[in-house]
Amino acid sequence: MMSKTTIYRAARVWTLDPERPRAQALAVREGRVLAVGTLDEVRVAAGPEVCEVDLGAATVVPGLVDAHAHLHGLGRSLTTVRLERSRSVEDVVQRLTQAPASSFQGDWLLGKGWDQNEWPGAAFPGRAELDERFPWTPVCLTRVDHHAAWVNGEALRRSGITRTTPDPAGGRILRDDRGEPTGVLVDNAMDAVTAAMPAPTREQLETRLRAALERCARVGLTGVHDAGMDLDAFRCLQAWDLEGTLPLRVYAMAAGQGEERHGYLEQGPWHGRHLTMRAVKFLADGALGSRGAALHEDYSDEPGQRGLLLLSPEELEARAQAFMGRGFQVCIHAIGDRANTLVVDVLLRGAERTGTQALRHRVEHAQILRPEDIQRLGAAGLVASVQPTHATSDMRWARTRLGAERLKGAYAWRSLKDAGAHLALGSDFPIENPDVLAGLYAARTRQDAKGWPEGGWYPEQRLSGTESLEGFTVGPAWASFEEVHRGRLKPGMDADFVALSEDPLEGPAQALVEARVLATVVAGAEVFRAED
Known part of the structure; x- marks a missing residue:
């Protein structure tokens, strides 16, 4: 916009200002709201040199803010293997085989978004299927809530996690009937994997x-x-x-x-x-x-x-x-x-x-x-x-x-x-x-x-x-x-x-x-x- 003042007009403008909750238009100058009201009122306040933007039937509301989010996590989920709405362990493995190059951090293959509650039986997965397809590539797949990771045997090896590794304070290493790690790590148990993984460039x-x-x-x-x-x-x-x-x-x-x-x-x-x-x-x-x-x-x-x-x-x-x-x-x-x-x-x-x-x-x-x-x-x-x-x-x-x-x-x-x-x-x-x-x-x-x-x-x-x-x-x-x-x-x-x-x-x-x-x-x- 070349003009110093811009008027936005719309079907309705909700201001959330108790004194004037609804308007037709607002004027903007130097990053701030100059005026809010009817189109005529806003035009008068804006003066002669303005640019008008007609938003038609739109509704304008104050800026929407997400009060709890993770930007880096979103960026990683957008650039690594997407596992949201996966239907099974087999579906996850199939998606991993089609991983784009951006899914690798060093030689680690990363994915995010699995949720066992959406799979048949709702049980946590194990490492066997990952090991069969990726025996030498470390794989780390973050659960949808970011409070558990599903990893393969190579990732466990590089992280130093074995059957004798105790659960850390504030964490759980899920184990099978023989005491072997299943590949699912909960909360602070993920720290060893994070420490072994190369940092992003x-x-x-x-x-x-x-x-x-x-x-x-x-x-x-x-x-x-x-x-x-x-x-x-x-x-x-x-x-x-x-x-x-x-x-x-x-x-x-x-x-x-x-x-x-x-x-x-x-x-x-x-x-x-x-x-x-x-x-x-x-x-x-x-x-x-x-x-x-x-x-x-x-x-x-x-x-x-x-x-x-x-x-x-x-x-x-x-x-x-x-x-x-x-x-x-x-x-x-x-x-x-x-x-x-x-x-x-x-x-x-x-x-x-x-x-x-x-x-x-x-x-x-x-x-x-x-x-x-x-x-x-x-x-x-x-x-x-x-x-x-x-x-x-x-x-x-x-x-x-x-x-x-x-x-x-x-x-x-x-x-x-x-x-x-x-x-x-x-x-x-x-x-x-x-x-x-x-x-x-x-x-x-x-x-x-x-x-x-x-x-x-x-x-x-x-x-x-x-x-x-x-x-x-x-x-x-x-x-x-x-x-x-x-x-x-x-x-x-x-x-x-x-x-x-x-x-x-x-x-x-x-x-x-x-x-x-x-x-x-x-x-x-x-x-x-x-x-x-």
């Missing part, structure tokens, strides 16, 4: 990040909260931001699990143009699908198993308070009810001891909670960073894992909001699809794309259309300390917005399933425009 890293950012813009995201960014990825994005070439806004959480945390502690918070690093992310437990989520009582489908704590309570608390003392917002992954009890304890006690209640500490996922912990989380005004599509992905098998009683406090967005928590919605991509419209649909309906189950899964936990949209706009803005600048469309705020083919507020929820993103605008610059 700088070229690979940049290719992956660019692919992820492009995908995000296409699905209507103007920003992403990256939940646990490694230092190499941060340095890459930091360089692009300093050059002015980072297209989206990235609110990065430092990876707090490994030794890299010391570098982040030394650096302290960092603020750039589109990149901010003022948060840290820890993992308290694993995932429900791989039975790593830490529960107070046994899994309903595996007596004697209660999941995994990935850090001891003492170590988690020490790390959290160290980062609080450096001015970092602390964000902790918690899936199971035992993990959520621990995390609420750690955040409340740590905030009090360090005097950092104003840092808006976050519970990432807040997936399965006891009623009393929902109330404690809400009463403290913590951020509940939740993912609507996790519920619709898990709903077919979650009862088998948890039983009916624990499900009353699972994926309980309405209960969390009513208790006083600040909801920030995301997808956890690439575990889920980054399509934010799918998240809006799931938040409103708690159904799959075909409308199952009728009436929604535990429909009392649904959010309204407005609450769902606020969860991807106002909520992430609050959770990243940007509510003065983003989340709504008001004069003076950043010109981040998205044009959609369907109305996410007044239109039928089912229309979101086929809806299209028509344009994505960040700081007044179009980073995506759909072809006619």
